[in-house]
Amino acid sequence: MAELIKVIINGQDFQVEKGARLIDACRENGYSIASFCYYADLALQASCRMCLVRIEKMPKLQTSCTITCTDGMVVTTESEEIEKARRGMVEFLLANHPLDCPVCDRGGECELQEMVFDWGDLEERFTERKNYAPEKFLSPVVANDSQRCILCKRCTRVCDEWMGEDAIEAGGRGAHTVIGTYGGWLNCSQCGNCIEVCPTGTLLDATYRHQTRPWELSRTTSTCSFCSDGCQLSVGSRRGEVMRVVARDRYVNGHNGEFLCIKGRFAHPFVNHEERLRTPLVRYKKGGRLVPTTWEEAVRFAAQKLQEVKDAHGGSAIGVVGSPRLTNESNWALLRFARDVLGTDKYTASEAFSLAPFFENLSAPLATHKDIRHAKTIVLIGGEPEELQPLTGKQVRQAVRNGGAKLVIFNSVPIRLKEQAAQFVHIRPGSEDAVVLALASPGDAEVAASKLGVEADEIGKASQIISETAGDVVLMFGGELSAEAQSVVAQLPAAFGEKEGRRFLLHPLPLFNNSVGVHDLGLMNGALNPLEILDAAGSEVRALYVAGGFLPAHLEGREGALSRLDFLAVQELFLTETAEAADVIFPAASFAETDGTFTNSDGLVQRVRQSIPPVHQSKPDWAITSQLASALGTDLGFQMSSSNIFLDIAHGVPAYEGLRYPLLKDESKPVQVKHALAGRRDVTAQLAELRRALESLDENAEKITETPPVGHELFKLGVLTSKVPQFHLLAAGNPEPESVLVSPLYQITLDPGLRREAAAGD
Amino acid sequence: MSIITEVIENTRAIIKGMMTTVSYIPREKWTVQYPDEPVTLQPRFRGQHLLHVDELGREKCVACYLCAAACPSDCIYIVAADDPRPAEERTGVDERYAKVYNIDYGRCIFCGFCVEACPKDAITHGYNFELSVYSRADLLKTKDDLLITKQKQSPNYRVAFSDEDVDSEYKEV
Ligand code: SF4
Ligand code: SF4
Ligand code: SF4
Ligand code: FES
Numbered sequence: 051m052a053e054l055i056k057v058i059i060n061g062q063d064f065q066v067e068k069g070a071r072l073i074d075a076c077r078e079n080g081y082s083i084a085s086f087c088y089y090a091d092l093a094l095q096a097s098c099r100m101c102l103v104r105i106e107k108m109p110k111l112q113t114s115c116t117i118t119c120t121d122g123m124v125v126t127t128e129s130e131e132i133e134k135a136r137r138g139m140v141e142f143l144l145a146n147h148p149l150d151c152p153v154c155d156r157g158g159e160c161e162l163q164e165m166v167f168d169w170g171d172l173e174e175r176f177t178e179r180k181n182y183a184p185e186k187f188l189s190p191v192v193a194n195d196s197q198r199c200i201l202c203k204r205c206t207r208v209c210d211e212w213m214g215e216d217a218i219e220a221g222g223r224g225a226h227t228v229i230g231t232y233g234g235w236l237n238c239s240q241c242g243n244c245i246e247v248c249p250t251g252t253l254l255d256a257t258y259r260h261q262t263r264p265w266e267l268s269r270t271t272s273t274c275s276f277c278s279d280g281c282q283l284s285v286g287s288r289r290g291e292v293m294r295v296v297a298r299d300r301y302v303n304g305h306n307g308e309f310l311c312i313k314g315r316f317a318h319p320f321v322n323h324e325e326r327l328r329t330p331l332v333r334y335k336k337g338g339r340l341v342p343t344t345w346e347e348a349v350r351f352a353a354q355k356l357q358e359v360k361d362a363h364g365g366s367a368i369g370v371v372g373s374p375r376l377t378n379e380s381n382w383a384l385l386r387f388a389r390d391v392l393g394t395d396k397y398t399a400s401e402a403f404s405l406a407p408f409f410e411n412l413s414a415p416l417a418t419h420k421d422i423r424h425a426k427t428i429v430l431i432g433g434e435p436e437e438l439q440p441l442t443g444k445q446v447r448q449a450v451r452n453g454g455a456k457l458v459i460f461n462s463v464p465i466r467l468k469e470q471a472a473q474f475v476h477i478r479p480g481s482e483d484a485v486v487l488a489l490a491s492p493g494d495a496e497v498a499a500s501k502l503g504v505e506a507d508e509i510g511k512a513s514q515i516i517s518e519t520a521g522d523v524v525l526m527f528g529g530e531l532s533a534e535a536q537s538v539v540a541q542l543p544a545a546f547g548e549k550e551g552r553r554f555l556l557h558p559l560p561l562f563n564n565s566v567g568v569h570d571l572g573l574m575n576g577a578l579n580p581l582e583i584l585d586a587a588g589s590e591v592r593a594l595y596v597a598g599g600f601l602p603a604h605l606e607g608r609e610g611a612l613s614r615l616d617f618l619a620v621q622e623l624f625l626t627e628t629a630e631a632a633d634v635i636f637p638a639a640s641f642a643e644t645d646g647t648f649t650n651s652d653g654l655v656q657r658v659r660q661s662i663p664p665v666h667q668s669k670p671d672w673a674i675t676s677q678l679a680s681a682l683g684t685d686l687g688f689q690m691s692s693s694n695i696f697l698d699i700a701h702g703v704p705a706y707e708g709l710r711y712p713l714l715k716d717e718s719k720p721v722q723v724k725h726a727l728a729g730r731r732d733v734t735a736q737l738a739e740l741r742r743a744l745e746s747l748d749e750n751a752e753k754i755t756e757t758p759p760v761g762h763e764l765f766k767l768g769v770l771t772s773k774v775p776q777f778h779l780l781a782a783g784n785p786e787p788e789s790v791l792v793s794p795l796y797q798i799t800l801d802p803g804l805r806r807e808a809a810a811g812d
Numbered sequence: 813m814s815i816i817t818e819v820i821e822n823t824r825a826i827i828k829g830m831m832t833t834v835s836y837i838p839r840e841k842w843t844v845q846y847p848d849e850p851v852t853l854q855p856r857f858r859g860q861h862l863l864h865v866d867e868l869g870r871e872k873c874v875a876c877y878l879c880a881a882a883c884p885s886d887c888i889y890i891v892a893a894d895d896p897r898p899a900e901e902r903t904g905v906d907e908r909y910a911k912v913y914n915i916d917y918g919r920c921i922f923c924g925f926c927v928e929a930c931p932k933d934a935i936t937h938g939y940n941f942e943l944s945v946y947s948r949a950d951l952l953k954t955k956d957d958l959l960i961t962k963q964k965q966s967p968n969y970r971v972a973f974s975d976e977d978v979d980s981e982y983k984e985v
Pocket of ligand 1: 202
C-alpha cells in the first residue's frame with residue numbers, strides 16, 4: 051500500500067495515494083472533471099484545457115491532468131471562474147468544428163457533443179468562416195474528417211505508444227493544425243485504435259461508415275475470436291446483423307482497455323457474409339453432389355453412417371477433431387461425444403502446436419496482460435507478438451516505453467519489437483530450441499552460442515538481466531519451440547531459483563483464441579495429433595467428425611487424406627477445404643451467435659455472448675454435437691444450455707473447478723483458471739534431447755536480416771479474413787487509390803487470385 | 813307510472829325531437845360533401861409524410877436516424893448507406909443517404925415529432941389523409957410512397973389559406 055497524503059478538495063479532506071494525479075483523485079472522490087486530452091496510461095498532453103482547477107497558492111488556473119497531488123494541497127474544482135474558463139474553452143473548440151452531427155458517425159456517442167451539452171452556449175460568437183476540408187480516407191479501414199478534430203492528440207499518442215507505429219501525426223500550425231499521415235496514406239498495422247480513442251468524429255471506422263447510428267445498435271460484451279489474447283469487445287448489432295465491433299470503455303471494460311487489433315475490430319463481416327452455409331448438406335454417394343437437406347435428415351444420415359463404421363470397425367475407428375477456434379463448451383461436447391458416445395481415444399483439435407508439454411511442467415503462474423505491462427524484465431524467445439498476438443505486443447511495448455522494463459528478444463527475424471529491446475539476440479533460423487538449452491544449462495551456452503551465431507557472452511548477458519531483476523520476469527515463447535524445449539521453458543523459473551523480490555511468470559504465445567482452452571479440456575491429449583489423424587485416414591481411422599476445419603498447414607501434402615475416409619462429417623461456417631470433402635456438412639454458428647467461454651493465453655476464462663440469432667439455419671457447435679449424440683442413442687445431458695455444459699466442465703476439469711457463468715459475468719474482473727504448478731521437475735532427458743538437436747544445427751545457415759513488413763501476418767487472407775473486402779486491399783499491399791475522397795474499395799479492382807493463407811488460418 | 817302517462821310522455825318527447833329536426837331543415841348546411849367535394853384542410857394539418865428533395869432533385873434526408881429516434885411509436889425504419897458518386901450525381905444531398913426509408917402507418921400516430929427532430933427539413937407532414945388500404949401490410953410505406961416527387965396526392969382536399977377561417981366547430985351557428 052502506497053503512502054497516503056491529505057488533499058483538500060472543495061473544502062473536504064481526502065486521503066489519496068502519494069503520487070496520484072489530481073484529476074484521478076478528484077474523480078475517484080466524486081468530483082467530475084471535464085477532460086479531452088487526458089487518457090490514463092498515455093503520456094500527458096495538456097492541450098485541451100478542460101480540466102482546469104484552482105489550486106491555492108498557484109497563479110492562474112491549473113490543468114489537473116498534469117498535477118501530482120502533494121500533501122495539504124487545497125483544490126477548488128467548481129467555481130464561477132472555472133466555469134467561465136471551461137465555457138470559453140468549449141467555444142474555442144467549436145470555432146472550427148462543423149455542425150454536421152447528423153452525418154457524423156460519432157454522433158450519439160461523441161465526447162464533444164456531451165461536453166457541449168454541459169459547457170457549451172447556445173449562441174456562437176464566431177462569425178468568421180470555418181476551415182473546410184472534405185472527408186477523406188486514410189486507409190481502407192480508417193476514414194478522416196479533419197475539420198472535426200479538437201487536437202487532443204490521443205490518436206497520435208496511442209499510435210506511437212501502444213502500436214509503435216507513429217503513423218499519424220499533427221501537421222500545420224495554429225488554427226490550421228490537422229491530424230494527418232506522412233504522404234497522405236496510412237501504411238501501418240491498421241489497428242484502428244486511433245479511431246477508438248478519438249473523442250470526436252475525426253477518425254472513423256471506414257467499414258462501418260454511414261451504416262447506422264450508435265443508439266440503433268444493441269451491444270453485447272463478448273470475446274474476440276481471433277488470437278489468443280482474448281480481447282474483450284462490444285459487438286454492435288442491428289436486426290440480426292453485426293454492424294461493428296468496438297472496445298470503447300463506455301460499453302466494455304476488459305483487460306485490453308480500448309485496444310483492439312485489425313482483426314478484432316474490422317474482421318467481423320464474415321459473420322453475416324453471404325457465403326455462410328445456409329442449410330445442412332448431405333452427399334449420399336461418394337463422388338456425388340452435396341444436396342441441401344433438413345436438420346433431421348442430415349443428423350439421421352450422419353448418425354447412421356457413424357453407426358455403420360462403429361459396427362464394422364469399432365468406435366476407435368472414428369476420429370473426432372475439435373478446434374481451438376470454438377468455445378470451451380463446443381469442444382467439451384466433442385470430447386464427451388468421443389469418449390461417451392463413440393468410445394474412441396482418437397480425438398484432437400486442429401491446433402498448430404500442442405502446449406501439453408509446457409503445461410505439464412509449468413513451474414510458475416501464467417502472466418496476465420496486466421502483469422506484462424508492469425513487468426520489469428520480459429524475455430521473448432521466438433514468436434512475433436505484434437503480428438500474431440497484437441495485444442501482447444502492445445503490452446510489451448508499453449512495459450518498456452512507459453514502465454521502463456528491460457526486453458530481451460531471441461529471434462531469428464529482426465522483428466519490429468526489437469526497437470524496444472534492451473538486448474536483441476539475432477539467432478539463426480530454427481535455432482530457438484538452442485536458446486532454451488543455453489538459458490537452462492549455462493554449461494552448454496558456449497556451444498549453443500556458436501551454433502546460434504551470436505557472441506559467446508550474449509546469452510550470459512541475457513541470463514544476467516534475468517537474474518538481476520527486482521520485480522516480475524515474464525518468459526514468453528512462440529510456436530517455434532519443440533515439445534522438449536517447451537518443457538524446459540516451463541521449468542526455467544525453477545532453474546533460475548528463488549530470489550527475494552523477483553517473480554517469474556510464463557506466457558505462451560499460441561495462435562488461437564481458445565488454444566489454451568482446448569488444451570485445458572484435454573482435447574489435445576488424444577491418441578493422435580491432427581497430422582497423425584490425417585495420415586491414418588483410410589486405415590486406422592475410417593470416419594472423422596470435424597468441428598471447424600483442418601488448418602491449411604495440416605492439409606498441405608495430405609490433400610488426398612480426407613477422401614480416403616469412409617465417412618466425414620464437418621460442421622463449419624463456410625465451405626472450406628475440409629468441408630468440401632465432407633459427406634455431411636452442418637452449418638455452424640459463429641462466435642457472435644453462440645454463448646460460451648474462451649480461455650486466453652493468460653488462462654483467463656472469458657464469456658462469449660450471443661449477439662445475434664444464428665444466421666440462416668446454423669446452430670451452435672455443441673448443439674449439433676448433442677443432437678448427433680441423441681441420434682446415436684446417448685443423451686449428453688446438456689439440456690440445450692451452454693451453462694449446463696460449463697457446469698459439466700467445472701466438474702470434469704480440475705483447473706475449472708468451482709467456476710460458473712455468473713462468476714464470469716464482469717469482464718473487468720476476469721477469472722484466471724488454476725493451472726496446476728508442477729514444482730521442480732527433472733528435465734535432464736529433455737535437455738539431452740535438446741543437446742542432440744543442437745548437434746545437428748547448421749552452423750553456416752544464413753541469418754534473416756530483413757525486418758518483415760507491417761501486416762505480413764495480420765493482413766494475410768484466411769477463411770474468415772478473406773470475407774472482408776478491406777483485407778484484400780491490405781493483403782495486396784495497401785495500394786493508394788487515385789482519390790482519397792472515395793473509399794478505395796470503389797476504385798481498386800482486385801485480382802481474385804491474391805488469396806494467401808494466414809499462419810493461423812483465420 | 814300508469815300506461816297512459818307513459819304514452820303521453822313518450823309522444824311529447826318525440827314531438828320535441830322532431831321539432832328540432834324540422835327547425836334545422838331551412839337553415840344553411842355545414843356537412844362536407846366528401847368525397848364528391850374536396851375537404852378543406854388546415855395549413856398545419858398533419859397528414860402522410862413527405863420526404864423532400866432539393867432544387868437539383870436530390871433527397872434532402874441524410875439518414876441521421878433522428879426522426880426514428882424521436883418517434884414515440886417506433887414506426888420509422890431507415891437503412892443508411894454511402895454514396896461515393898460525385899455530388900451532382902448523388903441520390904441525396906450528402907454522401908450519406910437513406911437507402912431504405914419506411915414509415916409504418918399502422919403505427920404512426922401523426923404526432924409530428926419526426927418533423928420536429930429533422931435537422932435537414934427533409935421530412936414534413938403532407939396533407940394526404942386517405943391511407944386506408946385493403947391489407948395491413950400495405951400500411952408500410954416506402955421511399956417510393958413518401959418522396960415528394962413520387963407521392964400521389966389525393967384530389968379530394970384543398971388546403972386553406974392561412975387567413976381563411978374553415979373551423980366550423982367554433983362557428984356561431
Ligand atoms: S483526430 Fe481525434 S483523437 Fe486525434 S487529435 Fe483529433 S480529436 Fe483528438
Ligand atoms: S489482439 Fe487478438 S484478441 Fe485482441 S482484437 Fe486482436 S486478434 Fe482479437
Ligand atoms: S431526421 Fe430528417 S435527415 Fe434525419 S433521417 Fe429523419 S428525415 Fe432524414
Ligand atoms: S485533460 Fe487536462 S488539459 Fe486536456
